[in-house]
Amino acid sequence: MTGLILNSVLLGGYYAILAVGLAFMYSVMKIINLAHGALIIFAAYGLHLLGAMDVPLYLSIALVGALMFGLGMGLHAAILSRASSGGALLPLLATFGLSILIDNLLFQVFGADNRSLAPLVGDLSWASFELPGNVFVGQLSLYILLAAIVIIAALEAVMRFTTLGRRIQATSQDRATASLLGINTARTAAIATGIALTTGVFAAAALGLRSAWAPYSGAAQLLFAFEVVVIGGVGSLWRVLVGAMVLAIAQSIGAAIHPQGFLIGGHLAFLMAVFFRLPTWRAAFAPIARKGVSA
């Protein structure tokens, strides 16, 4: 039981790192980036290429991170800024198209082989800490969870305490007013997109180190990230961590009930979150919730 909870929490760390860019993009730009998964896979290939050239992993992450930042700024200028001025549906379609484009380009260039970054870190991919009571905790999973917490804390700090963060907040809340106050909103939104895509590098590293991927793996990553964001809800990025934990625990419970229940468990949690967010259900539950508080 302890092992199950611990492993769920660690898996949740991975999901959080996967979802943070998607959540950031949605909360700041109001864009659901359906190319989020494909872009993570794209970054993973970047890490893999550099790894093959014996570039140390931390350096690869920095290099690909810079590339993704630039790509994000370009993506905003070329596609997202135009798409988002045309209503809510257009960015959805544009990023969906982008994901297809990226998937197939990657397939064309790299072929269908599975790849992994695990060889780059030697023992770390399977090493574990032993806790009292014969419980083992994977070192890599623990580091991924810590990385997720650090990334979320860093993004929150940037948003709340820096000039850039206030610029992003102002632009995201009210573009017209922000520009009246002298903020270059196009540039600010492009930087925010760059930041969102940069977090994808950490997701790519986490994915590649703990398992393997192929050109079309993006869709599965997007699905988990999407479920995390919906379960957690928008607002503070810390909700991503909560959503990730709930998803991971639901999946683990599903797997404990039936060997194939892993995904079903997660999807059920997702559906429950969706239903609970529907206005009619909220209204129905509100009196019960209030009673609970006063009692």
Place this chain on the structure above:
Amino acid sequence: MTAHNSFVLQSSGLSMSFGAFKVLEDINLDVTQGEIVGVLGPNGAGKTTFMNLLTGAYRPTHGRVNLMGRDVTGLPTAKRCHAGLGRTHQVPRPFGGMTVFENVLVAARQGNVSHGGDPVQLAWRVLEQTGLADVANRLARTLGLLDRKRLELSRALATDPQVLLLDEIGGGLTLTEGDHLIELIQSIHGQGVTIIWIEHIMRMLLGSCTRLICMAGGQIIADGAPRDVIEAPVVQSAYFGVAA
């Protein structure tokens, strides 16, 4: 910034159409440093569209906008802010997740690029002038209406404008609150800021304006000393509904 003439703001032949519908037609307005120009007119006269053309929210179909002697017709809103143009909205739009101080600080940092000085000090100075220093650390969304209007003014002031556009800032306030606001606007004017002020509340306009224009049907139908404009038959019929 070299001015070719004494006008801080000029609108020359400004026209705006949405499709076949002409909202503004050939608006010419020259505003001199230190004026408070009141703008009145019935709903749909094109007053707010005119402001949006001045700030760059829309591009005019025809005509030019000059700010401090410089043609800004092709410049985006943020650049016009840097060139010295500020604006408040009819319905205050504070950044809700930020404190009052942070709201003003953003404006001081991003808007006041050419005039130098420490943004934090500037933000405090503005908050003291507008009377919001006591609530500086409250979240902006918790403010009441008068304070929200003050915050709109504070943010615009923090960008250090030469010309300030006020869009119905007096609406929804009680008499006393309105008086507080007039006092504040006069103190801003006292610093040398030129003001263009759309308002429906005649009492506020007549008490402060040095000049009044009346718009109707997308045109300026009267322009001059406040009393003269009010008494002009064309204004009486267009705005007050008096048969001429």
